[in-house]
Amino acid sequence: MAPSQPPIPAAPSARTAGPPPERPPRLPDVVAERLQNDLLAQGLRPGDRLPTEPQLVERYGVSRTVIREAGRILEQRGLVDIRPGRGMTVSKPDGSAIVRHYSLMLGMNATTFQQLVETRLIIEIEVTALAAARRTGEDLAELRASLGRVERHMSDYQVCLEEDVRFHEIVTRAGGNPFFSWFMDPVNTCLRESYKDAGSYLASLPQTLAEHGAILEAIAAGDADAAREASRAHLNRVASQQDELVPEREFRSPRP
Incomplete structure (x- = not known):
């Protein structure tokens, strides 16, 4: 007679199976x-x-x-x-790690262009008003240099797009609170990646340049209200032209 074998334990059911044990940290x-x-x-x-x-x-x-x-x-x-x-x-804390992680989070969460513009409308308008009160001479010099580079390269899509985003990053930094930059820089990175149509972007560039000039003028004058309104006008115009600027507006399909 063959020796008896121990019974094979039944597979745990969905009701009785507990969570897998946590793996100890490395x-x-x-x-x-x-x-x-x-x-x-x-x-x-x-x-x-x-x-x-x-x-x-x-x-x-x-x-x-x-x-x-x-x-x-x-x-x-x-x-x-x-x-x-x-x-x-x-290392010197500069928020770069936050920017990397947040950019990844934005990408994985299937951000749309409209969502990015909404974020800018809520945050950047008030940051621009703060910049009018807190900007330094160095901030103003950088903003003027950025606009000047665009004026000299009006037909160069990559240069103008880079300076467009950089202008907004300088304004955000001039707001005097590093958390604004740590939050907004990855948003600006995603916006940069969303532009698909160089022709439409360059066609709207004179208007963008004029609007950036109005923002700079208000910041230089220390006029927070004017800076706020100039920023709002610019961002609302960008939002209204999203179909022209970003034909594939949802550059990543949003999750349901």
Whole structure:
């Protein structure tokens, strides 16, 4: 008689099956979190050097490989810079990591041109008013230089589109709050990618240039109300011409 075999357990049903167990965090992720917390707790400033690789190996009791991978994680977060021969230094916070992540989020969420324009209408108009109150001489010089470059390259689609977006980024920065730039820069990046028809864009360029000039004039005069209205007029006009400027308006199909 063959020996009895243990019964095969039944497959868990949908009712009884629980969530899969959480995967424990990887060691480099754990070390990266500890290193980040130590960096913040010690009040290190941009440009300050972190301990050397051998010192970090001794401090955290892990291998060089783990320290290097933890460093790369922090570099991707925009917290440190890694250069051969110099080790890790604290990076200057500029929001670039936020811009990268937010741009990816916008793309994955199937953003439409109309949604981007709505975002600008809500935020950028008030930021432009703030720019009129807070702009510096350097801001004004950059805005004038941007307009001048467009005037010299009216038939160059790429140059004009680049300066168009740059003009708005300078205005946003002149608002004096870095969070505005960190939020709006990826929106402007998606807008830049949405323009498909160079001919229609260049045909509307004289009007864009005039509207940008009105925005600059109001900012230079320190007139917040005029800056707000000039920005609103410009953005409303862009929204009204979206079918001409972006024939494929929904450059990514929106999710249902």
